[in-house]
Amino acid sequence: MGPTSEAVFDALHMAKRVDELDGGAKESEVHVLAYLACILFIFDGGSVASWGYVFSTTSTGAPYAGDLHDALSNLAASGHLQRDVDVYRPTQPGLDTHERLRAGWRLGERPRYLDAAANTGLALATPVATGAVMHEPQLRTAAGLARKRMLLDEAGLALLDPHFEGLRRISDENNTPDLFSTAVLWLRYLQADADQKSTDV
């Protein structure tokens, strides 16, 4: 079976959005930003099962989704994306297909989370944003253990709970800011926390 429809749409959408921001989307950036979008989806009340595909860690501790990788390859082979080594850009047929798919109900809700994740590159620069995501508690634990594992399982979600609680409290105090603001706030916290820990060491 090929990549899920959600993975194909996310790959196409992320490539388009990051291309608009930075002029081309690296495959590694697509994986990390899609992972961030999935976390924002769960924070907003969604379930992992309904995201559409799963994430695990690579040997370097980065998030990776097999469906996303296959989707990028298939989209490039079918002419929806243009590939230059590992950087992707949408073609006109890719943009046309993206527009049609976005209008549907099933996939039409996803840009809310994908854009919130991709747009952190506006506030922090994409490499900085993706770097901050790597300090997310599950990825940090996996990197520390140097072990490949599934992400966002029950144990992983339990690690995120205190973060979500804190973010919700701040959202309430500030009269519910949008997902983008919440994402930027969280990434800044993750980076600051990581910096603090490395200073302590």
Add this chain to the structure above:
Amino acid sequence: MTTNSGIALPRPLRATLRSFSLYDHAPEIVADFQDGVFCLAGANGLGKSTFLSAIGFGITGTVADPGRSFTSAEEYLRDLRAYSRSAFDGRIRERDRDLAEIELELEVGPRRYRIVRNMFEPVGLRSLEITDRAGKPATNGLASTEGDRQAEYEAAITADSGLESFDQLVLLHHFVQTFDERRHLLFWDDKVSQAALFLTFGLSPDGAKQADDLRRKVERADSRARNHQYAATTAQNRMKEVAARIEELEDGPTDDEIVDELKAMEAHVAELRGILGRTTDAYRDATVARSEVSSRLRQVRLDYEVAFSSAVFGRRDPSTHPVVVSILESHQCPVCGSTHADVTAHVSAALDNQKCPICLDATIPDGTSIEDLEELDALIKSMDKDLAEGDQQVRRLLGEIDELQEQLEEAEKTLEESENRHGVDASDLGGDTDYEALIESYTRDIEDRKAKKLEARKERDKHRRELRRLQKELSNRYREVEEVFVPRFVGLAQGFLGLDLELNFEIKGDISRLVLTVDGEERRGPEDLSESQRFFVDIALRMAITLQVADPSGPPVLYIDTPEGSLDIAYERRAGELFADFVHTDASILMTANINTSEMLLRLAESCGAAKMALQRMTDWATLSDVQEEEQDAFDRAYEQIEQRLQAP
């Protein structure tokens, strides 16, 4: 000579149903009722009967329970309210429960009412306006809660109807004005027909209520007398069989009160078990329905994935591929880098011949397009909503089951404790029992029981004498009106039956009734007539009664549900003539009928014409099933035939 009793029955002028899921063609359905016949005609299962039930529910806050027998008007209304709260389950979707409502405009005596009721709230009104016929407000509008508005409504409509209590209005609506799926026969239900006779033959509403109460009191006193006799017999048997038994006579509840208390508790437990059983059945049905939706949704999602892959990655127009576009723009081969003219010519020629320039295969349009995907997407959206609704319904029912189980456990525990508290057990008795005292005690008990039996009989006889007096008064009143009433009934019924009819009033014991004689033979049981005959004779009786009752300020209304279902072909035209005769007295009928080539509707339409009959197509309100859709042409022909008769000069 009194020709009518001056009771002004509510007359509907307009009904508006909102968010009534069964009628899915529009969020709001409006029906205007002119004088004469309003006929809602359609195929089976579309919700015709539900329409009449909804109007009755709007007016009375109740829906008739087919399984409930009549004891008294007051008890009937009290018991029906609990039943009516869930009467529209299954006809209204879970997500529409709070929104579903009926708005009714009614004429009652000198005043007009506009009420709005939620379809699951029998004792509350969302809105109440009462005006005189000129539109001037007739109330101060201070009622602020749904319960207050209901109370104000009941008081006002009872007074405007000329009745004594709201339960009398409910009795008349369900048992006299409405002939529905229950096929309940007024002629052969002594208790109901007596209550209706007292109300409608000129006895004051207060007197009718008194008669209803007295009949109930006679029944209860008689029942108590029988209980005392039974208890005395049991005590005698005990005295003979078990010398060691002791009956505690404490200060506290009397034996009568104990028996009543235990019976009430047992009835409450039985009722809770019944409701729990029905709710559990509903939960099971909801779970099965939800599982089915879930299973179908899963399949549709799989179909979507396959279609998605085909639409996005399937065969596509090669002229849009970036490699082909690049070749045509740059005139350069992307493989070897050559820039000669043949590169572009070769590619253009293949495209012009509808072939792929790489593999030279014909460019056949792909089987799946993004449009197909959009259709599946819309289906998934709809099914997701259904699933969420199913989840909500299952959760709600589970909550209700938990609550009911708690209540049932509590009720059973209370009953058991009460039984234990009032019971006697021979093993509790010790060696010091004074058997003489015990025997003496039993003897006293037996004497006491006999005395109470006599007392209960005296009370019964007292109430009975009073009831007899009222029955005599009823009999005298009947004599005054029978010169008008009997010919009216016979005229209506004889036209249908085609047989000689007589109607007589008799008092037998505690029951006053009308006795029908056909061709010289009394027909005391419903089985003495064919199904068609007994149903339509009963309808003729209701017609005669409502004409007798009607206040001059407003013509009477009958509510009749698919009467042709009970008809032999031989009687179809006659049934149509019966209804037409009724309507030509300025009365009105709100009816439903199956849409077929029945002569009943055709005859009725021919006689009434468009001035006196409005035909409403059920297909304007509700969606046909697949099987019914196949017969749409036949339905349309049947409708057109009736509409032609309406328009004929």
